[in-house]
Amino acid sequence: MTTIPLEPDELLTTTRSVRKRLDLDRPVPIELVRECLEVALQAPTGSNQQGWHWLVVTDAGLRAKIGDYYRQSFEAYRASPTYGGRASGHSAERQAVQSRVSGSAEYLAERMGDVPVHVIGCITASEELPAGNQAGLWGSLLPAAWSFQIAARARGLGSAWTTLHLRYEKEIAELLGIPPNVRQGVLLPTAYYTGETFKPAPREPLDTVLHLDRW
């Protein structure tokens, strides 16, 4: 499969979380998912350990069960006091963005089980870690997951980065036979994109989060 030709910046700035514009009726060829994973495996890992594992779930029954867990977790999340940017002191403009994000997240939560491909990125976590250094662990998996999404976007696929399933990490591990020393890091529902173009999203200005030399 030839990818869509794109300038690097355009590719990186238009790979968005796709939640509403996922084609739930069109199957995704497994070969396309494999291509995206081949690209993902070129991401770096700490000490080149490559301790990742990738669950690709297309079985409808399994997806429905994952979707049930996801929806339950989303319901709990929706009831939390910070849901949708509540009590965050955002500007009206930002609050409007947050409202759209929440609506889109609710839409996906209702349909997670129907998204044709669930990709779950996992990592072996049995090795001794420096105390508290979970950033080191996740740094050996999450860049590859992001590469997967970018490679998917270059093939006309949309995906979303979700972690709400982790509330039921043990249940999903049992469902899929994931060993106890393997941690799930991200669930990437993936499907053909039904939108026409991918656009960059509004963001807070760089200077609000950039610190030169000192905070």
Place this chain on the structure above:
Amino acid sequence: MTTIPLEPDELLTTTRSVRKRLDLDRPVPIELVRECLEVALQAPTGSNQQGWHWLVVTDAGLRAKIGDYYRQSFEAYRASPTYGGRASGHSAERQAVQSRVSGSAEYLAERMGDVPVHVIGCITASEELPAGNQAGLWGSLLPAAWSFQIAARARGLGSAWTTLHLRYEKEIAELLGIPPNVRQGVLLPTAYYTGETFKPAPREPLDTVLHLDRW
């Protein structure tokens, strides 16, 4: 600045950890770093929180101090029983790769303070997190850090993903004035790349880490 035109797959598969081929003598214009960060900010974050902060350290004295901490942490890491893939049961071929990676990591550890730009990706972690869900926290920072590296590579810059500085996270936070509710996730030493081309790295085959429907 125009980026290097590259097919998406080539861009993603040739963005490597650069440790030996960093130009320690050529300053990197801050505008170039800002461009890479602008691209990075388009990565997704959980609930669109954008809770990240980016420390860009070019001051020579501060870099030297970070470099000292980094070298001390590397020395401790080198003394650990799993260093360099020891006791891992790797094939001879993989062992040779691990040996090269270790040599390259040692090279960088000796010179960290001399790399012209240190980018430290941070995230505000004061909000209530679902129990144990550190993957969710880091998923809101680390994709952006990887976007930074890819955007840098498209500009002829090299960088490496490092987390060994986290052994001295508190000391570095004090040095740079990072508030206590802000966690450091990755240190990206960044410089002009002195190599001629970027090539993909050897990886274990996809089928050793891919699980269809069930583990």
